[in-house]
Amino acid sequence: xxxxxxxxxxxxxxxxxxxxxxxxxxxxxxxxxxxxxxxxxxxxxxxxxxxxxxxxxxxxxxxxxxxxxxxxxxxxxxxxxxxxxxxxxxxxxxxxxxxxxxxxxxxxxxxxxxxxxxxxxxxxxxxxxxxxxxxxxxxxxxxxxxxxxxxxxxxxxxxxxxxxxxxxxxxxxxxxxxxxxxxxxxxxxxxxxxxxxxxxxxxxxxxxxxxxxxxxxxxxxxxxxxxxxxxxx
Numbered sequence: 001x002x003x004x005x006x007x008x009x010x011x012x013x014x015x016x017x018x019x020x021x022x023x024x025x026x027x028x029x030x031x032x033x034x035x036x037x038x039x040x041x042x043x044x045x046x047x048x049x050x051x052x053x054x055x056x057x058x059x060x061x062x063x064x065x066x067x068x069x070x071x072x073x074x075x076x077x078x079x080x081x082x083x084x085x086x087x088x089x090x091x092x093x094x095x096x097x098x099x100x101x102x103x104x105x106x107x108x109x110x111x112x113x114x115x116x117x118x119x120x121x122x123x124x125x126x127x128x129x130x131x132x133x134x135x136x137x138x139x140x141x142x143x144x145x146x147x148x149x150x151x152x153x154x155x156x157x158x159x160x161x162x163x164x165x166x167x168x169x170x171x172x173x174x175x176x177x178x179x180x181x182x183x184x185x186x187x188x189x190x191x192x193x194x195x196x197x198x199x200x201x202x203x204x205x206x207x208x209x210x211x212x213x214x215x216x217x218x219x220x221x222x223x224x225x226x227x228x229x230x231x232x233x
Contacts, residue, residue: 004113005073008046014109016101017073018049020066023117034114036066042112049108053159056102057166061173065102067095070116074101082156087149092142092178099170100153136197143178150174 008017020043021036036042041064050056059065079085084100086093102108150171154160160167 002073004115005111008109008111008113009073009075012046012048012107012109014048014107015075015078015105016108018065018108018110019071019073019113019116020110021112021114022068022071023114025117025119027120029119032117035118043110044112046109046111049102049105049110051106053103053157054163054166056108057170060099060102061169065098067098068118069094069097070118072098072101078105084153087145092146092174095174095177096146096149096153099150103153103157136194140198143175146174146178147171 005017005019008014021034023032024035025032082100082104084097084104086097151167154167154170160170
């Protein structure tokens, strides 16, 4: 894999080489399938992504980029020049890092190569079993730190400073994805329990409005449950 990506990066002078397809296998490697996260919107030959940042953002919002770090080969100097490093955030560090690549790369090369093998593991961070309370804390930690990190990335670019709707849309997108996984677990807890969980674990990070934020989060999750119930009727 490194050789194929390196040759593509060298031949096209790319900042980022992005592989859209990959092999996926179970933990025992008994079955192997080719997967892509783009549906039919994949390339058949090397192609540069549009340089228009607003178009790139629309693709992010429509889930047209995969965030797996192993599917990307990145020029080292490009990372240092733009200070694109991994934040100490789990489980969203790969997504924020990928957004940084998309925001800053002048030459973002998409390739059809299928070289990486992803083996699913029951012991991964994302597949670890947690109680509903633990899962809420796990997700909220990601949201709190992730919003700050993502906004710091965007603050470096004049585009986002001048186009607040795009900046807001990216933050909303990130929060929606991060909170989306919480809704399943929230159905097992009463809003009062959600409120108490957030207040005890995260209240110190919010300052004088910790109680209000805890309440709003509990209410948000409760409203989401109501929406889902109405939608399924």
